[in-house]
Amino acid sequence: MKLTPLTKGLLADALLIIAAVVAFYAFPYDLAFLTRIVIMAILVLSIDLILGLGGIVTLGQAALYGSGAYAAGLFAIHISGDPLLGLAVGMLAGAAIAFLSGLLLMRAEGLTLIMLSIAVALVLQEIANRARDWTGGADGMRGIRMDPILGLWRFDFIGQTGYIYVCCVLFVVLFALKVLKASPLGLMARGIHESPARMRAIGAPVYQRRLILYTLGGAIAGIAGALAAQITQLVSLEVFNFSHSAEAVIMLILGGAGKLYGAIIGTVIFMVVHHLAASVDPFNWLFIIGALVLGVVFFVPQGLLGVPTALKRLIGGGK
Amino acid sequence: MNTFLSILVDGIAYGMILFMISVGLSVTMGLMRVINLAHGGFAMLGGALAHWLIAAGLDYWSAMALAVAGTMLIALPLERLLYQRIYRMGELQQVLATIGIAFLMIASVNLWLGSTILPIPTPPLLRGALDLGFRTLPYHRIVVIIAGLIVIALLFLLIERTRFGIRLRAAVDHRATASVLGINTAAIYALTFMLGAGLAALGGVLGAELLPIDAYYPLRYMVLFLTVVAVGGMGSITGSFVAALGLGILDTAARYLVPDFGTIAFYAAMMLLLTLRPHGLMGRGHA
């Protein structure tokens, strides 16, 4: 059976929605955990845009995620508890921080870029730590109260509304990224990934283009951060942790970069394995994740979504 | 004046520790073009071995020597089995693979010795202080500074005066030609990697008072060591030395003078420098 890319995409979307619905009914007592997975998937998708599509290697996505979380938290406490408005504020904050830091970051490459991107998150964490009056410092930001979504759906204690809410946001983000990936902008991003020198030779100002991609990625990371703040009703300094950035990149590579669904699959597998292993012993979990990362990098560099293709090549004699 | 002297002595000692731990990282990055996020793991292994040997009854100095040798012995198979293949990967894969190795190191040390701080008791000789009349200098700081100076002197002799050094320089400057000229680059890589790991172990043991050893050490101080390399310029021993001393003094000064903004000052300085000089102080701008 031969499937066109379009039907394949629709099939994948249908499967994703079914999986989300099945999970909702199958694990009614784990909705908080499922919600965390979905929020993480949105963060990983933002990295897929920057890294998977645009080939920009950074380890500082926590800076953008954390900015979205703090912005949404502050907005909810001081201005309005409307979730969707808060989401927009988080998105703008993520985009703004990405743009401002990107002015500096997008000029760098390689180790320098990785270092600078880590440093941005650390500096923001320290600022949030010092601005205790606004952020609550090390105690975290408390007192976030959310209004019902669109005035209709109240956030409940079991987390049903929250789960449905984040799933809807995930589908919207995924749809937007699918449109973007197939668009001229998406093709341009792949061009920058493949050959910046050639992009310049065909008249594309690469620095500005990287800045645009990074800002778009920041907007999506900001959405993820805002969701985390709204659902947990708490923002702590940990949102800026390096481990957030590193783990999110690992999830992306685990599933397969540049493929969007790879980001979601990688996130689900990583989070579930983490959940099971860390409940036994958080340090032994590092054995598993360490081995997992090395296994993927050494044996399936295309990520788990690349495994079928790799097998096909193996069986088909490497066509 | 007293504060100034304290900053200077503490800062230089701290810088020497940073230099010993980071110099191997810088050389392997310049030579093998590998972004090794697990390098701090060797400092931790050195510290963990020293802690264990002293607990088993050895004296400080023998434990230190054995810990350095043991770390080098652990580094060799790692280089042959894993890193050799990582050299050829793209930067993203390198970052992930070496984070994976760091995770495995953390988990192993935790399994072996637990997750608490692993103290390395210093001998009475290092616990005293030299009385200068107007103030005192802890012997520990003096020993660290002297050790750092000896290390850089020996490194210079090694690089400038030995056959290994000549080959190492040839391999750094002209990677492709070096192997064509029959220089065994694989052996040079392995030796360099072991040497870097050994120096990191030495720095880990000597610096345990400033950077306490525990299982999470490789990730906790990863950014610090990478900063030294990025600021100094990959592959430059002099660059690492200058960067380590500069960052050591800057960090110490910031903690003495503006304790509330120490971290921000440190990273702001690093970001400013890397913006002005993306390849670091002594970088050659290849990358």
Next chain:
Amino acid sequence: MKGLQTKGLNKSFGGLVVARDITLSLQPGDRTALIGPNGAGKTTFSNLITGILKPTSGQILLDGRDIGGMGEAARVRAGIAKTFQITTLFKHLSVRENIRLPILERERRALRFWHRADRDKGVEAEIEAQLSAFNLLGLADRPVQDLAYGQQRLVEMAMTLALKPRVLILDEPAAGVPSSDSHLITGAIEALPADLAVLIIEHDMKLVFQVARSIIVLVNGAILTQGTPPEIAANQQVRDLYLGAHHD
């Protein structure tokens, strides 16, 4: 003043002079070759024109307008395009996508994110025309890395022409192409639009004498002489230079 002019172009790195008072003019329809021994400064000159390097002194004019202050991408948009190394093609993208990208850039549509990249009838028709002009229709959906070197050169030419430049710089168009395929390259150069100003930087003398109508000889960063192919072939200085050093 139409076309590309350089006036007294100089470039030095510290004490090393790599371009010395280069003054030349390239008119629409010109087929000029730039030759010279290794290290004569050919690549430096090409980099000065495309904006990768900034001259130490001197002017670069396009249609009488000074473009010396423009960056690389801006000069391409102003109408100066170049082919350089095929190793920098978009290797994992298909031939069609490789040609689609420069068209989208030229049309200033590369930032559109709301519609598919491959549904614009005008753009797709133009891609088809380029593909058929370079005999690449059969390979259109293959990733570029699967193509032979000669074919990759053709893809590069098609991409560059898709920018609709007024000045085209071909930097070693035959490099890496086996001699059995070199007719593909000469054929493509001969078929270039008649009103395009073309500068060919090349080692291969056979190719130069086949396609160039004017030849500039560069030595030590300065122009030694300029003339028609027969004049250059008869020039004693040039003969000494080439026969003395090596015969290409």
